Amino acid sequence: MLNKKTFKIKGMHCASCAQIIESKLKKIDGINKIAVNFATEKVAVEFDSEKSSLEKMNQEISKLGYRFEIDNKEDNSNKDKIQNLKLLFVIPVGLLTFSLKIRDLLALIWPKIPSIPIQTKHWDLILMFTSLLVIILVGRPFLKGIINFVKFRVANMDTLIGLGTMTAFLYSTIIILFPAIKIKLNLPNQVYFDTVIGIIAFVTLGKYLESRSKAKTGETIKKLLGLQAKTALVQRNGKEIEIPMNQVILGDIVIIKPGMKIPIDGLIIEGSSSIDESMISGESMPIDKKVGDKVFGATINKQGSFLFKANKIGDKTLLSQIIKIVEEAQGSKAPIQSLADKISGIFVPVVLVIAILSFLVWLIIGQNLTFAILSLVGVLVIACPCALGLATPTAITVGVGRGAENGILIKNAESLERLSKVDIVVMDKTGTLTKGEPKVTDIVVLDKNFDEEKLLKYAASVEKLSEHPLAQTIVKEAKDRNIELLKCSDFLNKEGIGVQGKVNNKKVIISKSEQKNNKLASQGKTVVDIKINNKLVGQIAMSDVVKDEALETIEKLHQKGLKVIMITGDNQQAANFVADQLGINEVIAGVLPWEKAEKIKELQEKGHKVVMVGDGINDAPPLVQSDVGIAMATGSDIAIESAGITILGGDIKKLPQAIELAKATILIVKQNLFWAFIYNTIGVPLASGIFYPIFGIFLNPIFAGMAMAVSSVSVVGNSLRLKVKRIK
Ligand code: ADP
Ligand code: MG
Numbered sequence: 001m002l003n004k005k006t007f008k009i010k011g012m013h014c015a016s017c018a019q020i021i022e023s024k025l026k027k028i029d030g031i032n033k034i035a036v037n038f039a040t041e042k043v044a045v046e047f048d049s050e051k052s053s054l055e056k057m058n059q060e061i062s063k064l065g066y067r068f069e070i071d072n073k074e075d076n077s078n079k080d081k082i083q084n085l086k087l088l089f090v091i092p093v094g095l096l097t098f099s100l101k102i103r104d105l106l107a108l109i110w111p112k113i114p115s116i117p118i119q120t121k122h123w124d125l126i127l128m129f130t131s132l133l134v135i136i137l138v139g140r141p142f143l144k145g146i147i148n149f150v151k152f153r154v155a156n157m158d159t160l161i162g163l164g165t166m167t168a169f170l171y172s173t174i175i176i177l178f179p180a181i182k183i184k185l186n187l188p189n190q191v192y193f194d195t196v197i198g199i200i201a202f203v204t205l206g207k208y209l210e211s212r213s214k215a216k217t218g219e220t221i222k223k224l225l226g227l228q229a230k231t232a233l234v235q236r237n238g239k240e241i242e243i244p245m246n247q248v249i250l251g252d253i254v255i256i257k258p259g260m261k262i263p264i265d266g267l268i269i270e271g272s273s274s275i276d277e278s279m280i281s282g283e284s285m286p287i288d289k290k291v292g293d294k295v296f297g298a299t300i301n302k303q304g305s306f307l308f309k310a311n312k313i314g315d316k317t318l319l320s321q322i323i324k325i326v327e328e329a330q331g332s333k334a335p336i337q338s339l340a341d342k343i344s345g346i347f348v349p350v351v352l353v354i355a356i357l358s359f360l361v362w363l364i365i366g367q368n369l370t371f372a373i374l375s376l377v378g379v380l381v382i383a384c385p386c387a388l389g390l391a392t393p394t395a396i397t398v399g400v401g402r403g404a405e406n407g408i409l410i411k412n413a414e415s416l417e418r419l420s421k422v423d424i425v426v427m428d429k430t431g432t433l434t435k436g437e438p439k440v441t442d443i444v445v446l447d448k449n450f451d452e453e454k455l456l457k458y459a460a461s462v463e464k465l466s467e468h469p470l471a472q473t474i475v476k477e478a479k480d481r482n483i484e485l486l487k488c489s490d491f492l493n494k495e496g497i498g499v500q501g502k503v504n505n506k507k508v509i510i511s512k513s514e515q516k517n518n519k520l521a522s523q524g525k526t527v528v529d530i531k532i533n534n535k536l537v538g539q540i541a542m543s544d545v546v547k548d549e550a551l552e553t554i555e556k557l558h559q560k561g562l563k564v565i566m567i568t569g570d571n572q573q574a575a576n577f578v579a580d581q582l583g584i585n586e587v588i589a590g591v592l593p594w595e596k597a598e599k600i601k602e603l604q605e606k607g608h609k610v611v612m613v614g615d616g617i618n619d620a621p622p623l624v625q626s627d628v629g630i631a632m633a634t635g636s637d638i639a640i641e642s643a644g645i646t647i648l649g650g651d652i653k654k655l656p657q658a659i660e661l662a663k664a665t666i667l668i669v670k671q672n673l674f675w676a677f678i679y680n681t682i683g684v685p686l687a688s689g690i691f692y693p694i695f696g697i698f699l700n701p702i703f704a705g706m707a708m709a710v711s712s713v714s715v716v717g718n719s720l721r722l723k724v725k726r727i728k
Pocket of ligand 1: 428429430463466468470471495496497498499510511512513526527528567568569570571591592593618
């Protein structure tokens with residue numbers, strides 16, 4: 001059986017770790033798909049549960065120092081404490097050594113700088129022991145990096161740092177402890193203990209800052225989980241009792257009093273109130289709810305009180321679904337990342353080769369052992385696959401989270417990336433631009449055996465089996481007139497055309513009016529024909545009003561330079577009527593769902609990137625065909641398969657915001673990638689000493705360590721800017 005699971009990964013230090021884990025597990029039988037996300041430190045695996053399991057996966061990767069864990073969403077405070085202690089030790093020591101180093105370097109230019117007040121012949125020995133202490137207490141991940149490299153031939157950033165610092169340490173130790181060798185080989189009296197301490201301190205600090213800010217990028221999930229109520233007040237055996245959430249069962253009658261948090265999803269059966277749904281839909285205005293309306297867990301009741309019947313529990317609730325979608329999307333990969341992935345996959349071996357090459361060049365051609373060592377250590381330490389690996393996922397994580405907080409549910413990173421590139425917005429009419437709650441305006445009887453009531457009775461008896469907004473309108477009108485509905489058999493839904501069924505042994509067809517130049521249609525109404533036994537017996541006209549925010553939204557889209565096209569299965573006249581109100585000057589009317597898809601394909605063939613916005617009910621073909629499909633969700637059905645993005649609450653204002661968010665996110669990704677590339681392409685040659693013969697600059701490896709730490713921290717910091725950026 002195919003299983004899809006997300007695990008937390010322990011022991012992951014850098015982007016190349018992600019590559020190592022992926023390539024190791026891909027080779028195992030029974031594992032279908034695997035996506036490691038370095039930013040969230042999570043892995044999504046699709047595996048055959050008969051052939052593989054969590055234990056088996058762990059067997060493979062534990063040798064390399066990694067472990068998958070069931071994500072229990074609790075942070076590991078003990079581990080945090082140890083980490084903090086390490087920092088408390090290494091940071092002061094590092095800063096002290098670093099300032100002494102700076103002093104020495106300054107003294108070269110300005111000899112009058114005061115020297116260190118402590119006079120000792122054993123300065124080098126003190127530094128040697130201090131760096132040994134630093135290596136043992138704080139530098140263990142780097143040693144492990146070397147061991148893994150030797151044992152399993154896998155190398156990550158830790159391997160680079162480990163090799164760099166250990167080279168410096170061992171070389172310096174030999175100079176100090178074996179003066180005979182030094183004299184024999186005519187080595188300069190130069191040691192690098194301060195470099196070892198400085199590098200380890202900076203890299204450890206960098207990692208700490210990075211993990212702290214990485215945690216910030218993923219805060220949305222935590223926030224969403226925190227929204228969940230702990231208990232629910234329910235009626236059981238005629239009594240009011242408070243029970244923990246996991247004991248609520250389907251059908252429980254839940255009691256809501258003023259100001260209470262709604263614990264779970266359900267339908268109101270008594271009372272009414274207005275409810276703040278902002279935490280879920282991002283809509284700040286409270287929404288009025290009455291008997292029959294849906295309520296959702298985690299939203300907050302205002303003044304009224306009511307009873308509702310729980311109809312979704314556990315992972316079926318809207319909130320749980322939102323969390324699942326956000327989690328999956330944050331873990332997914334944007335296409336733009338693939339280049340960075342390829343590079344970080346070969347990054348470590350390439351850097352190793354460059355480091356050894358520059359060592360050899362300095363040694364053999366340059367005849368300079370000091371520079372040879374400095375360049376080896378510097379290149380190993382400055383090269384940073386982290387910045388590259390963090391560039392995309394951190395921005396995507398923040399972007400997806402920011403969306404979710406605003407009622408914009410992004411299913412995957414790819415949709416976000418595609419949305420950032422669109423130039424045409426195609427919008428469905430019914431339910432997207434209009435409220436999707438049409439009212440019956442006219443009933444035309446064309447057969448003397450029928451009257452309005454009888455016509456409605458037949459029509460509504462069939463339509464009650466359809467989900468289309470028009471169908472619901474007809475059913476509602478019949479109910480309002482207290483018409484009793486009949487049983488319908490042989491129901492058939494013809495997407496974009498209408499419905500048919502057998503009522504009272506008569507064939508009833510309700511469909512798009514075939515009449516040209518209909519008077520009602522010219523008034524902007526949607527007209528359907530009702531045929532009984534293939535004879536036209538009447539027509540029902542309905543009209544829908546445009547959404548309050550539609551005009552403003554279309555204006556915003558135009559301002560952003562996007563072209564807006566309205567597409568509808570409705571007649572041209574009704575379509576034009578709506579388009580005119582909204583300032584939309586391109587209308588495609590009278591098309592069937594698959595023709596909508598074809599129209600979109602035509603636009604794409606002209607080189608356009610198209611976003612299709614629909615209600616997700618009967619717009620599946622165009623949603624799938626478009627570059628990105630956006631579904632307007634009104635109810636709790638948010639996992640709309642055909643759409644890459646779902647806008648909650650059917651709030652059309654969110655559409656320009658979604659586009660803006662996508663653009664902002666991808667811009668950050670590009671900036672991050674740019675800086676990460678630039679950093680490495682300048683940093684590595686700089687550390688190798690290639691510029692020395694020209695400019696006379698040779699980077700001290702201590703600064704390489706600092707630069708490396710700064711590079712990955714700044715990438716994450718840049719992504720975090722998305723959290724506060726104004727999205728209009
Ligand atoms: P839109 O593109 O505006 O969402 P649809 O493609 O859903 O419209 O439907 C196109 C037309 O088909 C409607 O305007 C209506 O005339 C007819 N139609 C579709 N479904 C039904 C239905 N259940 N009952 C009556 N008419 C329907
Ligand atoms: Mg529609």
